[in-house]
Amino acid sequence: MPLDRETALGLDAADPLASLRSRFVIADPDLIYLDGNSLGRLPGAAQAALHETMTQRWGEDLVRAWPGWIDEPTRIGDVLAESVLGAQPGEVMVGDSTSVNLFKLAAAAAASAQATDPRRTVIVTNEANFPTDRYVLGGVAELLGMQLRLTTGAESLADVGADTALLSLSHVEYDTAERRDLAAITDAARARGVRVLWDLSHSAGSVPIRLTEAGAELAVGCTYKYLNSGPGAPAYLYVRRDLQGLLQTPIRGWFGQRDQFGMERDYVPAEGIGRFAAGTPPILGLPLVEIGANLIAEAGIDRLAAKSARLTTMIIELADEWLTPLGFRVVTPRDPAARGAHVSLAHASALKICRGLIEEAGVIPDFRAGAGANPGGLIRLGPAPLYTRHVDVWDAMARLRDLVSGGAHEKFSSEPGRVT
């Protein structure tokens, strides 16, 4: 790997994905944006699509546009299934937030497991899982009269057994970027009679996901990170086809009803993935999910993952060279196959450093508050492979090195609160 800037420029010149950067709005070319793992950039096509949906469809067609909108959550779900998730048509739908989708599938799956075997009364996740996952799963457990068990190691299934109604994990961890072996864990849990509900938020669009090949049964994820669909964009859910008829969403909205406009007295869930819908889907946000998915398809997920591995490897190698002497510690796995598309650096002054990077160095990272082994917090660097250049990573690392070696970060606040 390169330890000089010329090599980084050479990698960009040879990058088959380089031209895709031009599909995004880059308002400030001097700003290095390494927070695509939190909020992806704005695709240029999004503006035209939103204008079309708003002006032509809503403004002119008015309610007559609804026949064209009604199947968009499942049609765009199919696009995501093929482009990003490695799932089959009819297994993915778009809508609601990740939290709401996680709630729906966790409640449905845990209740189903308990109905089959009343001894299954525990929902398991790892204590390092993303907060909303832990909180939502805890709420589901309480609602169903179950317990939440927080484990320390996600890979170990020692805490998953005959008492377990559901295991829920993130494919890529938000803090360390550790990537779980989706297929192996799914298999091992199934051997114990337990279904796994995956959160793909930090992996979808940056690493290969082959849900069908892995035998995955349940998943949710967001679209505002590597899928670039905008702040608070609609999330998605996946239920393997053969399970759909066995599970019933706890939120029985009319969009999940078999004959939605029949206004029938009794709730009869729709056939297929549409049964997991609740209320009216966020129509204006849907085209942006399709644009995001199509950009991934155009790049090709394997090429994206290969570029991501190069970019994150460069971060790790430069951190070893420049940042370890300055008190940084790489907490992300060194094997590219064992990590997602971001790299997390622990430092006792991580919060000051993040603020310094943003306010003084023209680099936007992400900060996550620390816990346990990383009390100072984590600087997350997410070089989204669709639009981040190798030279951006080089320059960002050099600016980070210079900021901290010169002590310029010391003047920034370490008070908790949002960094950006």
Added chain:
Amino acid sequence: MPLDRETALGLDAADPLASLRSRFVIADPDLIYLDGNSLGRLPGAAQAALHETMTQRWGEDLVRAWPGWIDEPTRIGDVLAESVLGAQPGEVMVGDSTSVNLFKLAAAAAASAQATDPRRTVIVTNEANFPTDRYVLGGVAELLGMQLRLTTGAESLADVGADTALLSLSHVEYDTAERRDLAAITDAARARGVRVLWDLSHSAGSVPIRLTEAGAELAVGCTYKYLNSGPGAPAYLYVRRDLQGLLQTPIRGWFGQRDQFGMERDYVPAEGIGRFAAGTPPILGLPLVEIGANLIAEAGIDRLAAKSARLTTMIIELADEWLTPLGFRVVTPRDPAARGAHVSLAHASALKICRGLIEEAGVIPDFRAGAGANPGGLIRLGPAPLYTRHVDVWDAMARLRDLVSGGAHEKFSSEPGRVT
């Protein structure tokens, strides 16, 4: 009331709200749009607002825009509270769909009632309530081990008593436009120790709602009808301040956590209305809710309601004169104070007539499938008072009369399915 077109034109000339029509995109001036009760028109300001949020905030500020977004659901909730709902600051928040919000508040309130008194195990609603309300409430009942009781008359509280955990009603019924006495029902239910969860979807923005004055405790509603915030726009929920600390949402997403970015181990709900949030709010949709609320505030809800009463009275009087002989029956209350802003007409060929209106007469009504007393279905005419003229109503009624008196509707299909 006028039974000639000149009088209708005169009413428009004297209408203090007439100029507000120009705030909306009217792509086809010959089209008479009477379906604002399903999907409100596009406000011109929405285009600029969405462009600004997308291009400046998301495109340029990127993740640095989040500090400005994080409180938007409650800030815009305050705007809705003041402009539309007659509630206090800190009692309303925007986000999720109506179905999801109904689920959250129904589950929270019913569980709370049962915790106080274990004999309260029944959720009550009327069988004519909107389908998503009935379905969602049924799902909540099943989840909590309760029962759903469907009553035939919403005004009667005969079925609400010591066994009741929650009463949920629509303020204005979607089918007949009957308007419930929100204050009186709230009082009567409270006298039985029962909280009422109101669905304001068909009333907010068209009739006065004074939640504080009425002592209302819980409410939800959508913003895509009379609030003109767009297809699938974010919905809202209201919880009276003194109850907020007593209720806990079943969907414990990180946006409802006290210290959202503390990434704490345990879920501790936020103080205030924000505790009912779940996942990341739909940022792009939020400015449109504010625009919609501000248009209502500018018009003044009392003036809107007065105009709505005139428009709907005109529909009823013209229906009596022209349509009753053609087999139509007005199913909406004749007292303006007892109805919302739409009028429903039953007819044995309602579906054919709706299709004929749309495809041949340049009038867009709304069709709802029939049940019970109206097997042919209902033609709903919703002359949203912000942008509908008196002459539009006159012309639409004349076109409806001519369509049916000439038998031109007979050639359209009566096959079930969407009409538009």
